[in-house]
Amino acid sequence: MAHASFSYLFCGEGNAARELHRTAARVVVPAGKIVFFEGERADIVFGLSEGTVRLFKPLPNGGRQIVALALPGELLEMPTVEQHRHSATAIGEVELYRFPRDQLLAHILSSAQLTNLLLGFASRQLNLARDQMMMLGNGSAEKRVLLFLTMWRDRMAALKPFQQYLPLPMMRQDIADFLGLRLETLGRTLAKLEAKNIIRIVPKGVVLTGRDRAAQAALPVPLPQGSRGIRAY
Amino acid sequence: MAHASFSYLFCGEGNAARELHRTAARVVVPAGKIVFFEGERADIVFGLSEGTVRLFKPLPNGGRQIVALALPGELLEMPTVEQHRHSATAIGEVELYRFPRDQLLAHILSSAQLTNLLLGFASRQLNLARDQMMMLGNGSAEKRVLLFLTMWRDRMAALKPFQQYLPLPMMRQDIADFLGLRLETLGRTLAKLEAKNIIRIVPKGVVLTGRDRAAQAALPVPLPQGSRGIRAY
């Protein structure tokens, strides 16, 4: 695996981030392997530079909820937490950088630029998480899948110019665990979307065919109409 | 409404937070009224000092997903975002403090202590959001409700010493929108839990009867058992 640039750490572009490289050790994790477990001490902060990592929590019924799919430029955990709040495993081979947590935090706090980057990262992660809630709370399987594909496309588009082919490096089970569906339901829903000519299923992803009028209708509206009551301040 | 102390802003205890008070204007919002809409410019950051605020996004089907229930000591939006990512309305009467965003952000960035408080706040919100995902993705209505009650109890316990009576200031519809259920389903589930002697429904809340063996079984396990693969680093 190529030694990737890590200049977009925190999804930022700053020069200060580049300096962090020096304190970091590069590590490559093979497909499917664990990076860390929920509950472990988080003395090391992992920054992802290549590949995709699933972050998940176990569910009471033996399953798991995938709480995030990390992409290059993202940290696998907030540097402020002392114990990992979720487990992390590699989807495909991934390249990571290990930062000693204390050192990283001190470094970030000493630089207004890095602090801004981290705060921005935290905000984006929070928004991502809340968008995911909309996906999960939104009843029908078809809408969930459509919302997932849309969100995933938008995230991919931020990394490289958009193409109709949308890569899905993760397994069906991952998407199902992400959406709170059984994998059979997910498979059937994807098949249904293909029958409707909204997507085309290809080896390691899907092709988004343009005619997603129906898709748009299922997507969240840009702005809410008034709740009850008027503003007074 | 009493003028509440705001010293636990960001859920912290620091003295530096107290200084923020001076730049803030106090405002009381009546029950049910809007505080801000998604999409609006976020020139003002609101800190909640008394009451409960629902943060929500509209769903394509006309409903809404409540992405968070804000409690005293919390900000209604990250100070780093320029446009509100969700709408906020008061549950019951609430007391807020208005901070000019630029000023607040500058103040926070100039103090390592305040920066730490904000980072900690962001981390907690992210964890809360991800716990909510577990709730939403966790299939059965009964488990969702049980998880919600548990999480709500834990949050309340952090504000004042725990009591068996768990206040639920929000309406049924709010809880339903939080859990991604219809309110009829929520009502039936609550009734079922009462029939099982797990809760007792009282005017503005529930009483958690001790015998929640069944409840414990539905709650997330403390630590996950091994995923496939072993650690190598």
Place this chain on the structure above:
DNA sequence: CGGCGTGTTGAAGACTTTCAACGTATGTGG
């Protein structure tokens, strides 16, 4: 070629949703 991980399809069952009607509570006006 065989085995295993992964993905698909089928049919019965369980659960939630839907739409409707009925209770209950609170507050205002007669």
Place this chain on the structure above:
DNA sequence: CCACATACGTTGAAAGTCTTCAACACGCCG
């Protein structure tokens, strides 16, 4: 003080969706 209106909550029955468990198909690699 009672009556009524409105908001909130509960209950019922039918319909729809997802889940469950099972069997089958596919592709990769030893």
